[in-house]
Amino acid sequence: MSTRRPARIANQQSRDRVGVVTVSTQATVYQKIAEELGVRESQVRAAVGLLDEGATVPFIARYRKEATGTLDDAQLRTLEERLRYLRELDERRVAILESIRDQGKLTEELEGQIMAAETKARLEDIYLPYKPKRRTKAQIAREAGLEPLALGLLRDPGQDPEAAAQPFVNDAVPDASAALDGARSILVEMYAEDADLIGELRERLWSRGRLVSKVRPGAEATGAKFSDYFDFSEPLAAVPSHRALAMFRGEKEEILDLTVDPAPDEEEPAAGPTDYEIAIAAKFGIVNRGRPADRWLADTVRWAWRTRIVVNLSLDVRMRVRQSAEEDAIQVFAGNLRDLLLAAPAGSRPTMGLDPAYRTGVKVAVVDATGKVVATAAVYPHKPQGQWDEALAVLAKLVREHSVELIAIGNGTASRETDQLAAELVKLMPDRSLTKIMVSEAGASVYSASPFASRELPDLDVSIRGAVSIARRLQDPLAELVKIEPKSIGVGQYQHDLAETALSRSLDAVVEDCVNAVGVDLNTASSPLLSRVSGISTGLAENIVAHRESNGPFRARTALKSVPRLGSKAFEQCAGFLRIRGGDEPLDASSVHPESYPLARRIAKAAGGDVKSLLGNGNALRGLKPSQFVDGSVGLPTITDVLKELEKPGRDPRPSFKTATFTDGIEKVEDLAPGMRLEGVVTNVAAFGAFVDVGVHQDGLVHISAMSREYVTDPREVVKPGDVVTVKVLDVDVPRKRISLTLRLDDEVPSTEAPGRSPGGKGDSRPGTSAGKNRGRGRPQPKPAQGGPAAPQGAIADALRRAGYHNTGD
Missing domain, CATH: 1.10.10.650 (RuvA domain 2-like)
Structure with a gap:
């Protein structure tokens, strides 16, 4: 059987x-x-x-x-x-x-x-x-019966290859040379598919090899922005993210040729076997002792290395360089996005948004304290119309009618001229205590043309929607920026070259963490903002808004359970992050989760009052010890959190609102001069430094070497997007619109080497970013720069060149 x-x-x-x-x-x-x-x-x-x-x-x-x-x-x-x-x-x-x-x-x-x-x-x-694969030369050789020949020569190099091959000649193998070619193909495949060997060679190549970049013949002129990489090499394991991505982009645009040099310090292969070939030979016991097959086996090793192994491993390490660079770039993007989303809000104050332009006019939108649009207009103060006084009259009327307190000016084209218009308006209305702030308009055009903007502002022209977004993002940057796809906000490094899935997953996680850290007003939040709350999908967010519009404001968190498709699991996940101010349950205005309401009431009773009287009463709570409330149902971490929240209910983790003041008369790059001290706003942070808007339509670069007297490994340790900083101008290159800045205000300014510009030649080219021109102003002060020795003359320019600082655009 x-x-x-x-x-x-x-x-x-x-x-x-x-x-x-x-x-x-x-x-x-x-x-x-x-x-x-x-x-x-x-x-x-x-x-x-x-x-x-x-x-x-x-x-x-x-x-x-x-x-x-x-x-x-x-x-x-x-x-x-x-x-x-x-x-x-x-x-x-x-x-x-x-x-x-x-x-x-x-x-x-x-x-x-x-x-x-x-x-x-x-x-x-x-x-x-x-792994199933197409028929290889090695498979064909095996089918022809040549495997015993290959293994026989490997085991016994004392055989003469030609003589050993003769018995294998047949109809499929016409002569001894063909038999040896087939045997070589079998051995090459054996070497190339040995997992331990390939792993060892890959790590050796990674630690010893270099990424080499050369300009393609005839591409010098069209690829001038990649000139730093026309003849460049760097160890694979040490290539910084921004340089790697710059080179890969140059290759993609057919300007550069990238290769991997596996052994840059070795002599030419003709002088003898490379270390890699020696490692292959050692793995399979191949030693040249002058035996008949030793030379043939050595040639087989060299053939395997040059034609197959090094080719495959070069692809592997190139991919490793790219993946590492992308991971670093995604971390930079995510960090910048987090800082921007958590920037200080101006708060619920009537705000006028100005979206600047020359020919088509400045679009104006006024929103009330809740962000509701109450007025719109268009004025034409700039050339060619030049209706300056008429524009002032329109704006002044809107300020009076709607009690405007803040003026938000988009930082795009004609922003400085529009800033001058707002400055004159402020002077003309001293009784109004107006404050003007330049804000980033990054992504505003994306929002204006989005389906959500069409639903949210159906009666407004696309151009006016941009002004509304500018006003609202000053009031609450987080609530407004969540309406825009994170990639369109423009605080990334080579973001268009990054893996779509990994980038989106990382940025979505940042938005989710930021929204939930701040909390969301259930009765005013838009559906895009609600959809970022823990446990709430896009569909659920739309259902919540529809329920709110049909039934009026929510009076309690528990009322969420009546929203279609919002079950107990979703309620558990979202309830603690939603706020209801002035509702039936005082705790609904805090981050205390409904499941901890009994605990909160127990704490209130122990303090001698009720929850309503206890909220915000730090004096009554300070005498309580968290340990006295520990029982089988709740632990110390939760009790501690509830006590903190009762002391400061609904606290906003974002910093307080501050503004930057740009220097009068400094409006374009030509107005800058080395040695000037200016106030500006950090717009973007990259691995090699930070970009700062000083009000001239072109951001300047503070290289990482000019940030502190102490060694800085990550520029975000010193500044972050939105920080207001005082900088000193080191170098201005007017033709290339490059500005070099320092946070170390006692740094010496390099002496002028040529007429019309300062030495160094490295200013703001914004390599690998899409942050664009002047970015979000009106943010809190950063940590002060630390002390130390001044940089020698020209050191900043040299450091920039070593960092691969160049103009690649994005």
Whole structure:
């Protein structure tokens, strides 16, 4: 009787075994993430369990501290990303095991190697010999029966290759030379598919190789912005993000040729085998002792390295450089976006938004304290119309009629001229205490033409919608900027070259964290803002707004349960982040979650009052100890948070609002001179420095070397987008519109080397950014620059060149 199992049963047992693999590696995933984060495995298990149940990172970070051991949102985001990677790795591991098992080639040793693989690259290296592929020369040679010849010469180099090949000549193999070619193809494939060897060579190439950039013949003129990379090389492992992305863009635009030099310090290959070839030979016991086959085997190693292995590994390390650069650039973008979203709001004050332009006029929109549009207009103070006085009259009338307190001026074309108009308006109306602020209009045009803007402002022209957005983003930058796709806000580094999925996932996470950190007014929030709240989808957000419009303002958080499709899980996730001011339940105006209301009332009773009288009463709360409220249902972290929130209910984590004052008479690059001290606003931060708007329609660069007397590893340690700073002009290159600035106000200004400009030649070219011209003003003061020795003359320009600072645009 046959003992062979039916195919259906064998396949089922295979699937069962795959399931066991998944379960067994799950524990390894928890352990690995715990080691990487430096936390306990139990914390990771708890966090993963909550994520798998549909909880969001903001909810877990704030309301499940006992479960996770107080993991914060940054740790949870890292955990979430690593969990995604390791689960994808595990899924791929399972697929590979099943594929090799179906081929009947899975051994215990091979399965152990696959299970031990810690990266996707290692896993693919192991799988390569078993991966279904088109018929290769090696496969054809095997089919022709040449594998014994290849292995025989490898085992016994004492054989003469020509003589050893003669017995393999047949109809498919016409002569000994063809037999040896086939045997070589088999050995080349063997070398190239040895997982341990390839892994070792890849790491050697990464640590020793260089990325080399050369200009393509004839592309010098059209590719002048990439001139720093016309003849450039740098170690693969040390290429900074902005330089790598600049070179890859130059290659994409057919200006540069990029290659990998595997051994820049070695002599020409003709002088002998490279270290890489020696490593291949050593792996397979190939030593040149003068035996008949030694030369043929050495030539086979060299052929394998030059024609296949180095080609594949060069692609691998290029991809590694790109991925590393993209990860760094995404981190820069995410950090800048977070700072911009959490910039200080001007608050609920009547605001006039001015969207500047020359020929088509300045578009005007007035919004009330709630952001509702109450008036619009268009004025033509600039050339060619030149209706200055008429424009002032229109604006003054709007200020009086609507009690305007703030004037928000978009920072695009004609912004400085419009700023002058606003300045004169302020002087003409001293009794009104008007404040004018230049704000970033980045993304305003995207919002104006969006479907949401059409629904939100259906009766307004697209150009007027931009003025409305400018006014509202001064009142509350977070509430307005969430209406715009994060990528369109323009605070990134080479953002158009980054992986779409990874960038969107990172930026969406930033927006979600920022919105939930601040909290959302349930009765005034737009649907785009609500859709960023924990647990609320786009559809649910629209349902909430529709319910609010049909039934009036929400009086209590519990009323959310009557919104269509908003179930108990969504309520649990979102309730704590939504605020209701002046409602039926005082705690609804705080970040205390409804599930903690009993605790809050217990605390109020212990303080000798009720919740309403206790809110904001720090004196009554200070005598209470969190430990006295610990019981089986609630832990110390939650109690501490509730006490803090009762003391300062609904507190806004964003800084207080401040404005920058631009220097009168400094309106264009030509007005600048080395040595000037100016106030400006940080518009963008990159890996190599920060860009500052000083009011001349072109941002200047503070290189990382000019930020502090102390060593700075990350420019965001010193400044962030929106900060108001005082800078000193080091260098102005008028023809190229480059401005070099320093935060170290006692730095010496380099002496002039040529008429019409200062030395150094490095100002603001905004490499790899799309932050554009003058960005968001009116933000809080940054940390002061630290002291230390002054930079020598020309040091800034030299540092810029070393940093790859160039004009690539975006």
